[in-house]
Amino acid sequence: MSGRFPIEDVSPVVSCGRYPARAVVGELVPVSALAYREGHDALGCNVVWLGPDGRARPFTRMRPGEPGQDRWHVTIAPDAVGEWLFAVEAFSDPYLTWHNAITKKIAAGQGAVELANDLAEGVRVLSAAAELVPKADRPRLDQATQALRDADRSLSERTGPALELADLLWEHPVRELVATGEEYRIWVDRERALFSAWYEFFPRSEGAVLATDGEPARSGTFATATQRLPGVAAMGFDVLYLPPIHPIGRVNRKGPNNSLVAGPDDVGSPWAIGAEEGGHDAIHPDLGTAEDFRGFVAAAAQQGLEVAMDLALQCAPDHPWVTEHPEWFTTRADGSIAYAENPPKKYQDIYPLNFDNDPDGVRAEVLRVVLHWVGEGVKIFRVDNPHTKPVDFWHWLIWEVKRVDPDVLFLAEAFTRPAMMHGLAKVGFTQSYTYFTWRTSPAEMREYCAELVAAADYMRPNFWPNTPDILHETLQHGGPPMFKIRAVLAALLSPSWGMYAGYELFEHVARPGAEEYLDNEKYQLRPRDWADAEAQGRSLAPFIATLNRVRRDNPALHRLRNLVFHDIDNPALLCWSKRDPTTGNTVLVVCSFDSHTVQWGNTTLDMPALGLDWHDRFTVHDELTGASYDWGQRNTVRLDPYLQPAHVFTLRRPGVPEPDARATTPPVSTAGPQGGTASATKDDARWTS
Structure with missing residues (x-):
């Protein structure tokens, strides 16, 4: 203790x-502290905070929480990217005392003579406050001082x-005996670090042509992949x-x-990086040139899309690093270089890096590679398997990159032990993949999301219902x-989520005995006829567009800390809300986890x-439907998975006129006097292999 x-x-x-x-720019960051003092005199607390420019931000007074607990709270809203500093101050508040x-003395019947000293x-206190309050309020202070003397x-x-x-x-207190606590840091990212919607596709599949009799397969290119951008x-x-x-x-x-065994025309896994054409700073010649890549990034930006690249720190056996820097790999007893293994899985086409033989050399080269792509306009990296690399390496790399460009973001693809996932987030990763995919009941999801909210000071989840590795x-x-439910x-x-291409086409056929896709796109070209799927009503794209529109239009959905779960008496249903205290915007969701049966x-x-x-x-x-209902604390819902497996409600405040909205279909059922809901048009998308 000091002070x-x-x-x-x-x-x-x-x-x-x-x-x-x-935190991110504009986020309401809750600050709290335990502060107390001896005796009965009043204590006050405030936060002092400095922006990345070194400029002090306005005095922010904290309010006490639950009576008698000496816990103080306030929210601050940083307004710039970079490192912020804050400290809590405690002070004697003579006015409040x-x-x-x-x-209390007046209420007890004491008179002016007894209260002369008071x-x-x-x-004295008001005289001390004279220079602290705004000039416009000083006449009130003078009048109060004169009254006390009269x-x-x-x-x-x-x-x-x-x-x-x-x-x-309260807002302009007289502060005496000020004690200042320790100084702490908050790194503030741009908004996309917390709120984002990701889509993954393989450029080589977009516009690809599969092999036919006498004609070899042909990879897609950045030019053909550009044609998919408007759809995304x-x-x-x-x-x-x-x-x-x-x-x-x-x-x-x-x-x-x-x-x-690969045939002569097999394209291989993109994660087996490196060949005679180059390594991590090179582009596959089938996709195009560096200029083609720049054009693709620019075309994506015109569509409102920011390109994220994969950072996979591993090498194919014929990567240039293998011959130029053999010390960057692990040599086995027989003199061979060890390939990647996750027993019993073997990855014979990949050599993992060894970060201990020449740590300075590896670090310098990886930093060079990352900054090369930053120079090409890439500000987001999805990092492959970061949990298989040293944590201190990531701590060093991420902050070295941010020192050059603080807008660069890193997503950790680490489906591993909780301590490692949280550790990677603490040392600097901007976002994290999660266990969302494996939380398949309302109880599991509620418990897991509560864990994530508790870690919101450093860990930002990104929820993916599928990936090329996970079906x-x-x-x-x-x-x-x-598919709708997930x-x-x-x-x-989650304020950030993503999906891998094919989800909107209900792709669902797994390789026998595995939790991944049959004919996995990791190992082969997989062109899709997007236009035909939509024309035939076999696409979830309109529904996905609605979800992302709701996310964009409702600031309550841009945050994580505001997630609140509500009780519902059916264990197959989950009910939650998010509210933005600044605008009052509130979203209330009820979602079924049952894709086969109607649930009430x-x-x-x-x-x-x-x-x-x-x-109220x-x-x-x-x-989702355009229907409106009158609700209270207790309400009845009916969710039909084939008609509408979820309700996504925005709330209208009491006294605010209801929008002129109508349901797309008549209600299927209406609950009793406590309120109710209806279901929308049946999804006619066919379940095809």
Whole structure:
């Protein structure tokens, strides 16, 4: 402890201040501390904070929390990218001490003679406040001071004007015996670090032509992939993630479905990086040139899409690094270089880097590669398997890159132990893949999301219902309704979410015995006829576009800390809300986890979490159907997976006119006097292999 008063348990603080807490520009960051003092005099607390420019931000006073607990709270909203510094101060508040004491003494019947010293103390405090309050309020202060001195007035007339200054002197307090706590850091990223919608496709599949009799297969290029950009943008995505675009090794190249033998025309896995054409700073010649890549990035930007690249720190056996820097790899007892293994899985086409033999050399080269792509306009990197590389390396690399360009973001693809996932987030990763895919019941999802909200000071989740590596059994067997369900959960629980191409076509056929796609795009070209799928009603793209539109239009969905779950009496249903305290925007979602059966449920809403009193009635407007309903704390819902597996409501405040919206179809059912919901048009997308 340092200073006159104890200041303890400050938040947000990550690993005792070893790493900065995280926020984005404009985010309301909750700051709290435990502070207390001896005796009965009043204590005040405030936050002092400095922006990246070194300029102090406005005085921010903290308010006490639960009575008697000495916990103080406030929110701050950083307004620039970079490292911010904050500290909590505690001080003796003589005005509040005086206010509390004289109010109690007057109530006890004490008169002016008995309160002479108290009146004089009031004059002293107000005189000290004269230079602290805005000039426009100084006449009030002068009048209150004169009243305290005027013995000809009644006691209530003498004290009344001074007691009425409570709000003014809360915002502009007289501070005595100020104690300053330790200084802590918050790293503030741009908005996309927290709120983003990702879409993944393989450029080589877009516009590709499969082999026919006498004609070899032909890879797609950046030019042909550009034609897919409007479709991705139309679904409302803002980040386009590309798997590795580098030359692919020929030695030990994998064939279709991860087979050990590749044919002469097999394209191999993009994650087996490096060949005679170059390594991590090169582009696969089948995709085009560096100029073609720049054109693709520019075309994506015109569609509102930011390109994210894969950073996979591993090499094919014929990567240039293998011959130029053999010390960067692990040599086995027989003299061979060890390929990657995750027993019993073997990756014969990949050599992992060894970060210990020549750490300075490896670090310098990786930094050079990353900054090369930053120079090409890439500001987002999805990092492949970061949990298989040293954590201290990532801590060094990420902050070295941010020192050059603070707008660069890193997504950790680490499906591993919780301690490692959280550790990677603490040392600097901007976002993290999560266990979302494997949380398949409302109870599991509610518990897991509560864990993520508790870690929001440093970890930002990105929910993906599928990836090229992951096709969960719920999607394999759940039918089209499950694709809607998982999209609703991913898009509306987390401020960042993503999906891999083919999800909107309900692709669901798995390789036998594996949780991944049959004819996996990791190992072969997979062109898709997007236009035909939409024309035939076999595309989820319109639904995805609606979800992303709802996300974009509702600031409540741009944040994680505001996630609140509400009780519902059916264990197959999940109910949650998000509210933006600045605008009052509130979104309330009820989603089924059952893709086969109609489910009914009764909600018990946490009304204050919605910004309402317990007895309030309010209007909910379903963003998926256009229907509106009158609701209260308890309501009945009916969710039919083939008609509407979820309700996505925006709330109308009491007294605000209801929008002129109509449901797309008549209600299927209406609940009793407590309110109810309806279902929308049946999805006619066919479940095809």
